[in-house]
Amino acid sequence: MWVHLRIELYKIFRKPRTYLAFAAITALIAVIQIGLFVDGKEYTEFVMADFANSFAVDGKILNGYFICYVILQLLLIHVPLLIALIAADMISGEANMGTLRLLLTKPQSRTAIVTAKFLASVIYTLMLLIWIAILGLFVSMLVFGTDDLFIMKSSYVVIVKESDVFWRYAGAFCFAALAMVTVASLGFFLSFFAENSIGPIVATMSVIIVCTILSTMNIPIFNIIKPYLFTTHMITWKEFFDFKVNDANEAIVGSIQYPEKIIHSSIVLLVHIIGFAGGAILLFRKKDILS
Amino acid sequence: MKLFRLFIVVFLFAFININVSAQEVNTLVMKVKNKLDQVNDYTAEGKMKTDIAFIKAPIGGVKVFYKKPNKFKLQRNGGISVLPKGGVSINIGNMIVTTGFTAIDAGFADIGKVKTRIIKLLPNGDNNDIILSTLYIDEANLLIMKSITSTRENGTYEMEMRYGKFAEYGLPDKVLFSFNAKDYKLPKGITLEFEDVDQATKDKLKGKKGRVEISYSAYEINKGIADSVFK
Amino acid sequence: MSSIVQVNHLTKQFNQFTAVNNLSFSVEKGDVYGFLGQNGAGKSTTIRMMLTLITPTDGQIEIFGYDLYKHRREILQQIGAVIEKPDVYKYLSAYENLLLFARLSGVKPTRQIIMDQLEMVGLADRAKDTVKTFSQGMKQRLGIAIALVHNPSLIMLDEPTNGLDPQGIADIRNLILQLSRDHKKTVIVSSHLLNEIEQIATRILIIDKGHKLVEGTAEELFDSSQTIVQLNTTNNQMAVEKLANSNWKNNLKPMRDGHILIQLDQESIPVLNQFLVDQQIGVLLLQPRHSLEDYFLQITAGKQHVGTFTN
Incomplete structure (x- = not known):
C-alpha cells in the first residue's frame, strides 16, 4: 500500500495541473492580502458601516487573524473547484490516458490501488489546506500582526481574545480538511463513472455549486433538505470562532458556543466521505476496464 | 474623540452663563467641581467588560489618561474594544462641567443605599448634541453617583459610579455605562452564513440595554502627564 | 508440451450483447499464439479477461495451471502485457515510466536494468525525455519495454502494431520472434491482420462475433x-x-x-x-x-458472413 501511495503521490506531483491549484491559491491569497493591505480600512468601514454608526471600534481589526478569516471565508468556497481538478481526475484521468488498464494488469490488488489513489487525493487536499494555512494564516500574521479577532456574524459580533484565537484556527483548519476531503471523495467517486477527466470535474463542481445554492437559499422547501446537504455543513468551521458567555455575558475563554454543531457536521461529512470513497472502492473492485 | 471635544466645549461655554435661580443647585455643583479640581491629571489601570447582547467580547485591560481641563484618553492594553459612540468621553472632566446649562433641582433619589440630589442640566443653545443631562449627587461626600445623558445622535447613556479608595478625589473605582443599543443585523450574503439563527437566540439578542463596565484599580494622581500622550 | 493457458467455455456478456461466447482454447509453453479476428470479434475482451481487466460472465481461465481469479497476483507477476495503444504517463519520462511500472510489477530494477531494457527497444537515448514528445512507434516500444521489465514468462500483446508505420510493424514482429526464439517466452498476440499473425504465430485461433471459428497451426489453416x-x-x-x-x-x-x-x-x-x-x-x-484464407479475408472485409462453427 505504501508503495502505491508513493507512486500515486509521485504522479500527482509530477502533473503540472497540481501546481496550477497551488498557484491559484497563492494568487488568490496574495490578491486578498494586497487588497486588504492597501485598502483594508475601506473594506472594514464598508462591512462595519451600520455598526460604526452606534459604536466606536478601537484596535487593530485588520490583523493577521482577521485576514485569515476573510481568506478562509472566501477561499473555502472556491478551493473545492481546485480539489475537483485533481480528485475527479484520479480514476477517469487514467482511464482517459489509457494507463488504467496497464496499471490494473500489474500484480497488485485493485483495492490497494484504488485506496492508494483515494489517499493520495486526500493528501493532496491536505497539502492544499496546509498551503492555505501557511499563506493565509502565518504570512498574514507576519505581515499584518496579531490582535483580537473581530468577527461580524449576521446577528451578532464576536471579539475573540488574541490568546484564544490560534487553537480555534487549528480546529477550523482540521474541520476544513474534513470538508475538503468530502469534496475530494465526491470527485473521486464521480471519477469512477467516466473515461475522461472533464466530465467528473465539471460534475463535481456542478454538484457543489447546486448544493451550495440550495444551502444558501432560505426557501422553506429547500430548508427540508438542507441538513442533508454536505455543503450546508462545510462552513461549520466558523463555529470554532464563537464562544460561550456566562450569565454576566462574559466570554468564557477556550469555549465553543455550539460544539454539538461541529460534532454533528463532522459526522455528516464523515458519512459522506465513507459513502463516496467506500462506494468508489467497492465499485472499482468489480469494474470492467474497457478504456 | 470628536464628540468628546464637543462635550467639553459645550459644557465650558455653558458654565459662564449659570442661572441665578438655581443658586443652591449651582453651589452644590461647584463644590463637586472644586473637589474634582484637586485632580490635575491621573492615569488609571482598569478592566473593561462589554456587555451588549449582540456583542461577545472578552474582558480587556484598559488604561485611561486624564489631564485638566479636558484631555482624556482610553487606551487598550492590546486587543479590540467596542464602545458605544460618545461613551469614550466618560470622565470627570466633562461629567461635571456645567457651563452654559440651566440647572434645575429635581428632588432626591436613592442610588443603592446612598441618598442623592437630582440635578437636571439643560443646555442653553439649540445646536448641542446633548439634550439633557441629569446628575445624581451624593451631597454628603460630594460624589456624582449617577448621570443620565441624552444626546441627539447617539441615544441616551446612563453612567453609574461606585467609589472606593479614591473617593476623596472624586474618582470612581467602577463606572457602569448603560445605553440603549440599536438592533444589529448583517445580511447573510455578506457574512456567508447558511443557517438561520433560532428564534430564542434572536429574542435574546434583541431590545436589551447595552452595558460597559470599567473597574479601575491603580490610580496615579497628579504625577504629571505629557500632552503627547493624548495625541 | 504443457498448457500455459487453458481457457474453458469463456463467456462475456455486456447487458444483452455477448462479446465472447463459450470460447475454449489452450496455449502451450513456447507458443506464439495468434488471436485473429476482425475488429469487435472479441479478441480484446478475451485478452482483457485473461488479464483480469474484465470479469467473465461464465467460464474458467487457468494460467500456469492455476485459476486466474484465485491466484491473480501470483499469475499477473509472470505476465507482461500491452493492450491496444501503449498508453503511459505522458508527463513522465521513459525512464520514470519504466521504473514506476517495474515497481508495480513487484521488482526493484537497478538503473542499469532499466537502461538495458530501454536499449533493447531503442529508447536509451530518449530515457529522460517526457513521453509526450514521443512518436506512436516509440510509445509502442516503451510499452513493450514496460511489459518486459519484470521478466515475465507469458507476454500478451493486444493489437501491438496498431497505428505503426511499416518499419514499426516490422520491428514489433522481429521483437516477438526474438522473445519467442531467444528468450523462450510464450507470447499471445492478437491482430485483425492475417499476414501479420501468419508470419509469427506458431498457432492461430480465429474468432468472429465472440465465437471460435478455427484453431490450428498456420500450415494447417492456410494450406491452399x-x-x-x-x-x-x-x-x-x-x-x-x-x-x-x-x-x-x-x-x-x-x-x-x-x-x-x-x-x-x-x-x-x-x-x-x-x-x-x-x-x-x-x-x-x-x-x-x-480456402480458410479467403474466409478470413471475407470476414475481416465484412463482405459475407460465413456462419459460425461450433466446436
Whole structure:
C-alpha cells in the first residue's frame, strides 16, 4: 500500500495541473492580502458601516487573524473547484490516458490501488489546506500582526481574545480538511463513472455549486433538505470562532458556543466521505476496464 | 474623540452663563467641581467588560489618561474594544462641567443605599448634541453617583459610579455605562452564513440595554502627564 | 508440451450483447499464439479477461495451471502485457515510466536494468525525455519495454502494431520472434491482420462475433490445397452421424443452420460424394467454398458472413 501511495503521490506531483491549484491559491491569497493591505480600512468601514454608526471600534481589526478569516471565508468556497481538478481526475484521468488498464494488469490488488489513489487525493487536499494555512494564516500574521479577532456574524459580533484565537484556527483548519476531503471523495467517486477527466470535474463542481445554492437559499422547501446537504455543513468551521458567555455575558475563554454543531457536521461529512470513497472502492473492485 | 471635544466645549461655554435661580443647585455643583479640581491629571489601570447582547467580547485591560481641563484618553492594553459612540468621553472632566446649562433641582433619589440630589442640566443653545443631562449627587461626600445623558445622535447613556479608595478625589473605582443599543443585523450574503439563527437566540439578542463596565484599580494622581500622550 | 493457458467455455456478456461466447482454447509453453479476428470479434475482451481487466460472465481461465481469479497476483507477476495503444504517463519520462511500472510489477530494477531494457527497444537515448514528445512507434516500444521489465514468462500483446508505420510493424514482429526464439517466452498476440499473425504465430485461433471459428497451426489453416465444402443432404442428421464414424470425422464441422461443412482437399470431393451415396443419403448440395484464407479475408472485409462453427 505504501508503495502505491508513493507512486500515486509521485504522479500527482509530477502533473503540472497540481501546481496550477497551488498557484491559484497563492494568487488568490496574495490578491486578498494586497487588497486588504492597501485598502483594508475601506473594506472594514464598508462591512462595519451600520455598526460604526452606534459604536466606536478601537484596535487593530485588520490583523493577521482577521485576514485569515476573510481568506478562509472566501477561499473555502472556491478551493473545492481546485480539489475537483485533481480528485475527479484520479480514476477517469487514467482511464482517459489509457494507463488504467496497464496499471490494473500489474500484480497488485485493485483495492490497494484504488485506496492508494483515494489517499493520495486526500493528501493532496491536505497539502492544499496546509498551503492555505501557511499563506493565509502565518504570512498574514507576519505581515499584518496579531490582535483580537473581530468577527461580524449576521446577528451578532464576536471579539475573540488574541490568546484564544490560534487553537480555534487549528480546529477550523482540521474541520476544513474534513470538508475538503468530502469534496475530494465526491470527485473521486464521480471519477469512477467516466473515461475522461472533464466530465467528473465539471460534475463535481456542478454538484457543489447546486448544493451550495440550495444551502444558501432560505426557501422553506429547500430548508427540508438542507441538513442533508454536505455543503450546508462545510462552513461549520466558523463555529470554532464563537464562544460561550456566562450569565454576566462574559466570554468564557477556550469555549465553543455550539460544539454539538461541529460534532454533528463532522459526522455528516464523515458519512459522506465513507459513502463516496467506500462506494468508489467497492465499485472499482468489480469494474470492467474497457478504456 | 470628536464628540468628546464637543462635550467639553459645550459644557465650558455653558458654565459662564449659570442661572441665578438655581443658586443652591449651582453651589452644590461647584463644590463637586472644586473637589474634582484637586485632580490635575491621573492615569488609571482598569478592566473593561462589554456587555451588549449582540456583542461577545472578552474582558480587556484598559488604561485611561486624564489631564485638566479636558484631555482624556482610553487606551487598550492590546486587543479590540467596542464602545458605544460618545461613551469614550466618560470622565470627570466633562461629567461635571456645567457651563452654559440651566440647572434645575429635581428632588432626591436613592442610588443603592446612598441618598442623592437630582440635578437636571439643560443646555442653553439649540445646536448641542446633548439634550439633557441629569446628575445624581451624593451631597454628603460630594460624589456624582449617577448621570443620565441624552444626546441627539447617539441615544441616551446612563453612567453609574461606585467609589472606593479614591473617593476623596472624586474618582470612581467602577463606572457602569448603560445605553440603549440599536438592533444589529448583517445580511447573510455578506457574512456567508447558511443557517438561520433560532428564534430564542434572536429574542435574546434583541431590545436589551447595552452595558460597559470599567473597574479601575491603580490610580496615579497628579504625577504629571505629557500632552503627547493624548495625541 | 504443457498448457500455459487453458481457457474453458469463456463467456462475456455486456447487458444483452455477448462479446465472447463459450470460447475454449489452450496455449502451450513456447507458443506464439495468434488471436485473429476482425475488429469487435472479441479478441480484446478475451485478452482483457485473461488479464483480469474484465470479469467473465461464465467460464474458467487457468494460467500456469492455476485459476486466474484465485491466484491473480501470483499469475499477473509472470505476465507482461500491452493492450491496444501503449498508453503511459505522458508527463513522465521513459525512464520514470519504466521504473514506476517495474515497481508495480513487484521488482526493484537497478538503473542499469532499466537502461538495458530501454536499449533493447531503442529508447536509451530518449530515457529522460517526457513521453509526450514521443512518436506512436516509440510509445509502442516503451510499452513493450514496460511489459518486459519484470521478466515475465507469458507476454500478451493486444493489437501491438496498431497505428505503426511499416518499419514499426516490422520491428514489433522481429521483437516477438526474438522473445519467442531467444528468450523462450510464450507470447499471445492478437491482430485483425492475417499476414501479420501468419508470419509469427506458431498457432492461430480465429474468432468472429465472440465465437471460435478455427484453431490450428498456420500450415494447417492456410494450406491452399484445403477446401471447405458445404454439404446439404436429404438427411443431414444421419449424414453427420455417418461422417462422424468415418475417416472424415476429423474434418467435420457441422453448421448451426443444419448445413454441414467439411474441410478437405479438392481431390477428395468425389470420394465424399461416393461415400454419402453409398450410405443411402441423397446429396442435395455439395459446394466447394473458399480456402480458410479467403474466409478470413471475407470476414475481416465484412463482405459475407460465413456462419459460425461450433466446436
